[in-house]
Amino acid sequence: MRYAYYPGCSLSGSSRECEEAIQAVMGVLGVKWTELEDWNCCGAASATGVSYLLSLALPARNLALAEQADSDLVTGCTRCYLNLIRAMHYIQHNANIRDNVNAVLAEAGVQYAGTARLRHVLDVIINDVGLDVVAERVTQPLNGLRVAAYYGCCQGMWTYAQFDSVEDPTCFDRLLAALGAEVVYYPLKTSCCGGSLSMSKRSVGANLIGDLLAAAVAAGADCIITACPLCMFNLNSFQNEAGKIKGTRFHIPVLFLAQLMGLAFGLPPKKLGLHRNVVPPDPLYRKIAAGAAASSVEAVASGPK
């Protein structure tokens, strides 16, 4: 399997802690990839506000480049994934869109044939690497850590990709169980965080973020886990604003899924970019260490079998 890795703008910029964690974890899992040569922005959530055609042609150029490289296009960003899969889907089902997109792509000297294969990092970890391999790499089980698994509004992603349920995805839960963590009941797990509304319409964005944080606190979670850099940015950066709206103070660590995987693999926090998290995750280190100590005491108490 050849992978062309598409980091996207967030992961190579303001969400670089997510990128550091992904690279570190994939290193441990032995996944090798090369970065997609000369990739461009997928248009994020803003392209649709300006141009319908560009919102499809921008991701399509990356798909065309992956076709040229004859590799599976892998991305770790949920928004990029959604834009890429949306472009693939619409181009495939509408000849008019395909012709217009290719007319735009011709200006960049490429054409999209429709044979690209798109993968999410999670898809690669769960289906190519396998959860048994993930469990084998765990050196620091997350026993006793209560985690709110926040999937985000990646409904599009789950539907099209066909590797999980749309309304009730469970792949995080299975992955977190392999790490030894306890997944709490989190009813808002697929509710949208507001995306870029946190910047363009703060009062609404912070309210949605507040709902998500409050539900995680109510569920007794030690931390929230997300696999989307924008959710990561929102839930970390606007806890004060969300607290003001909800009449409380939030201070709950929000980690990228790969960061928590890295901790379970025994990687140093700095290698996972955890020092960059806006809400410091330090309380989790103590909790994880305490959990490990408790389970070793149990092992001694139960004695040799």
Added chain:
Amino acid sequence: MVGQVLTPRKEPVKILKDPLGNSFEFCYQCGLCTASCRTAYAMKYTPRQIMNLLQLGRVDEAAASGSGLLCTACYSCTFRCPRGVAVTDVMSAVQRLNLARKHADGDVRRFYRSFMRTVERHGRFHEVEFLARYFIPNPLLLTAEVGLGLKLLSKGKISLSPPTMKNRKAMAAMFRKAAEIEGRP
């Protein structure tokens, strides 16, 4: 065929030239889109009401309401719609009309424009250039964000050097071609 149970419109409402833009004609007003929408509470017209306005040909009201700007493009409505309406794409068409007709205030319009201009120039997003384009015309916005900005800067999350895409000429050409095909100024 689902289309046959509907009364075909003699003069289809062209909310834009999007091939999927007219799928609102299939809407039977069940409201599952609005029930799925996290931001409907803040909209003047909910997604269901927007679909209805468009069916009635009242495009101007739909665009002026600003509801499209509150869509986060989470696609929940689109995936749940029992009639196969591309609700998210319709909302984004309404959003484009709102921005193009300058209903939204200057700050909001500049937010989108700054993002796309930055991508057009660099091929990739560049935080510093975006923030400069967005904040300099209205420094009042900046005062609200200074605390967060400094925090992100101190955590090494804002890169000062521009991204390094090689084929930036191709990006500019793609932007020009798309504007030409869509008939945008």
